[in-house]
Amino acid sequence: MGISRVFVANRGEIALRVIRACRDLGIETVVAVSEADRESSPAREADRAVCIGPPQAINSYLKVETIIAAALGSGADAIHPGYGFLAEQPDLVDACEEHNLIFIGPRADHIRTMGDKLLAREMVASLGIPVIPGSAMVATGDEAQEAAERLGFPVLLKAAAGGGGKGIKTVTAAADLSDVFDEASCEARAAFGDDRIFIERYIPNARHIEVQIMGDSRGTVVHFFERDCSIQRRYQKMLEEAPSPAVNEGLRKEICDAAVRIARHIGYENAGTVEFVFDQKECRFYFLEMNTRIQVEHPITEMITGVDLVKEQIGIASGNPLSVAQDDITMSGHAIECRINAESPHRAFHPSPGRIDRWKPPEGEGIRIDSHCYPGYVVSPYYDSLLAKLVTWGTDRSDAIKKMHHALEHFIVSGIDTTVPFHQYILHNREYLKGDIHTRWIEDTLLREYGQ
Amino acid sequence: MEAITQDDVFLILKLIEESKYDELHLEIGDLKLDVKKQGRGPSVADTQSFAEESAVPSPPVVFPADAAERDLSDSAKAGMDENDLIPIKASMLGTFYRAPKPGAPPFVKVGQDITADDTVCIVEVMKLFNTVKAGVNGRIARICAEDGEMVEYQQTLFLVEGADDLDEKKRKSA
Numbered sequence: 001m002g003i004s005r006v007f008v009a010n011r012g013e014i015a016l017r018v019i020r021a022c023r024d025l026g027i028e029t030v031v032a033v034s035e036a037d038r039e040s041s042p043a044r045e046a047d048r049a050v051c052i053g054p055p056q057a058i059n060s061y062l063k064v065e066t067i068i069a070a071a072l073g074s075g076a077d078a079i080h081p082g083y084g085f086l087a088e089q090p091d092l093v094d095a096c097e098e099h100n101l102i103f104i105g106p107r108a109d110h111i112r113t114m115g116d117k118l119l120a121r122e123m124v125a126s127l128g129i130p131v132i133p134g135s136a137m138v139a140t141g142d143e144a145q146e147a148a149e150r151l152g153f154p155v156l157l158k159a160a161a162g163g164g165g166k167g168i169k170t171v172t173a174a175a176d177l178s179d180v181f182d183e184a185s186c187e188a189r190a191a192f193g194d195d196r197i198f199i200e201r202y203i204p205n206a207r208h209i210e211v212q213i214m215g216d217s218r219g220t221v222v223h224f225f226e227r228d229c230s231i232q233r234r235y236q237k238m239l240e241e242a243p244s245p246a247v248n249e250g251l252r253k254e255i256c257d258a259a260v261r262i263a264r265h266i267g268y269e270n271a272g273t274v275e276f277v278f279d280q281k282e283c284r285f286y287f288l289e290m291n292t293r294i295q296v297e298h299p300i301t302e303m304i305t306g307v308d309l310v311k312e313q314i315g316i317a318s319g320n321p322l323s324v325a326q327d328d329i330t331m332s333g334h335a336i337e338c339r340i341n342a343e344s345p346h347r348a349f350h351p352s353p354g355r356i357d358r359w360k361p362p363e364g365e366g367i368r369i370d371s372h373c374y375p376g377y378v379v380s381p382y383y384d385s386l387l388a389k390l391v392t393w394g395t396d397r398s399d400a401i402k403k404m405h406h407a408l409e410h411f412i413v414s415g416i417d418t419t420v421p422f423h424q425y426i427l428h429n430r431e432y433l434k435g436d437i438h439t440r441w442i443e444d445t446l447l448r449e450y451g452q
Numbered sequence: 453m454e455a456i457t458q459d460d461v462f463l464i465l466k467l468i469e470e471s472k473y474d475e476l477h478l479e480i481g482d483l484k485l486d487v488k489k490q491g492r493g494p495s496v497a498d499t500q501s502f503a504e505e506s507a508v509p510s511p512p513v514v515f516p517a518d519a520a521e522r523d524l525s526d527s528a529k530a531g532m533d534e535n536d537l538i539p540i541k542a543s544m545l546g547t548f549y550r551a552p553k554p555g556a557p558p559f560v561k562v563g564q565d566i567t568a569d570d571t572v573c574i575v576e577v578m579k580l581f582n583t584v585k586a587g588v589n590g591r592i593a594r595i596c597a598e599d600g601e602m603v604e605y606q607q608t609l610f611l612v613e614g615a616d617d618l619d620e621k622k623r624k625s626a
Binding site (some may be wrong): 069 | 544601604606607
């Protein structure tokens with residue numbers, strides 16, 4: 001069941017990441033490009049680029065039938081979905097199976113189970129792993145009121161079909177609940193075609209800690225330790241690090257074991273991430289959700305473990321066992337990733353598309369750049385604003401931070417606004433340096449000081 | 453670049469013979485080599501004679517992605533100015549079919565007069581058959597895609613000599 005030609009159904013830096021991994025493995029690549037991406041770096045680096053449609057993703061990167069037709073028509077035997085777009089679309093996995101294409105990712109039923117946040121919660125709770133105190137589905141404003149009062153305000157209203165920080169609303173007072181409930185179910189129906197809502201207790205002073213896992217077709221599941229993604233703005237991650245400065249050996253073992261148990265329980269195959277909320281006051285962790293894809297921030301895990309996760313994905317999809325056993329996976333040093341986005345930090349992170357005049361990312365020992373940009377590249381308004389993932393590795397956290405300071409200072413980019421200055425601002429903050437932060441720290445504290 | 457020897461060619465042929473691939477497309481500098489197993493394209497004898505020359509004329513291209521290249525070589529042969537022709541492009545990625553069903557005569561042939569409403573081909577995506585209208589009055593000058601092969605979004609399928617140009621030509625010759 002070897003793979004000889006991979007169809008890359010994505011764009012930007014992750015398409016490039018997959019293309020390069022394939023090239024190292026001696027596998028040919030065909031990349032899907034929209035009309036806006038014909039001249040992109042992935043289009044140039046792949047063995048072939050196939051134009052699948054107009055710039056709007058809904059008519060190109062999100063069309064299952066077109067992706068399948070393009071993969072078959074270009075003689076590919078496997079599809080790598082990257083992250084975003086169709087990465088967690090079980091219909092694509094079903095269509096791959098129907099047409100004898102290998103999907104480089106998990107099984108369709110696992111994507112469905114974990115994509116349904118209510119189902120996933122139930123399953124995880126049944127294993128005796130703590131989930132955030134919350135309700136089952138609430139169908140009416142009255143049911144919501146009852147559940148919220150039982151849990152105690154503030155609460156979060158979450159869409160069952162949401163995830164990845166989408167479809168979440170905070171309610172601090174009982175009086176607002178019924179209005180917010182109506183709004184939330186309307187929005188969930190519009191965004192996900194599914195208006196089921198459930199309620200969770202809001203945990204203040206929490207960190208977002210996630211565990212990278214991987215399973216192969218022999219039933220082996222391993223973890224690659226944790227990542228701390230607590231530096232977020234509106235539930236969107238900005239800066240991640242591994243390992244977490246807030247996790248000690250005992251806690252690390254506990255959450256990594258929990259993540260492996262969840263994956264092993266369902267016989268999970270390929271790369272996945274189990275996300276937890278860590279209550280710093282109570283020193284307790286709760287299952288949040290599981291993402292059934294390779295994640296944006298996977299490089300920091302690669303930097304501390306030395307394992308190429310994308311190559312492992314391809315190996316597993318080819319039917320090979322994991323190339324590493326749990327005992328061989330060790331962590332060394334500390335890694336930090338800054339997401340460099342085309343956004344204006346001084347204008348409330350407004351998107352800043354346009355032509356990049358100068359582009360010279362930093363170089364040096366312990367610096368890794370995952371990026372599809374080049375001088376003259378036009379950042380299109382059609383897609384997300386990620387320009388580059390700037391990753392540094394150091395012998396310890398302060399060494400990694402020191403390298404990141406240096407790297408950000410030498411990141412030359414002009415023509416568009418980027419989040420480089422904001423990352424510099426974070427890295428100078430005393431609370432960040434102490435590791436004394438939580439998931440709302442950017443919005444509650446840092447942005448106020450920044451003058452937003 | 454060192455010239456490819458006959459031994460090299462035999463080695464290449466042996467490799468493809470033993471591989472699971474049906475065709476090989478090789479480009480080294482000016483040299484282009486296309487080999488197909490099922491007797492389409494250049495035969496073994498053709499390939500051998502290629503090896504004895506240093507520069508080889510490009511044989512039929514293998515991948516439909518090279519349609520633009522093929523258009524150029526065709527138009528050079530026909531002595532027509534590419535710029536005067538109007539393209540009919542694919543409005544979606546899919547499989548290009550010249551006829552309504554296998555064995556049936558094609559919708560259009562080179563030299564045939566068409567009106568904007570005429571169906572010129574079908575582009576199929578996952579069993580969904582989309583008929584493509586000419587969208588222009590004129591005469592089919594060239595067919596730019598291979599029947600049964602994948603065409604990309606906005607790939608040129610046909611080149612049409614516009615009705616206005618045809619009228620002008622008539623006037624000139626009269």
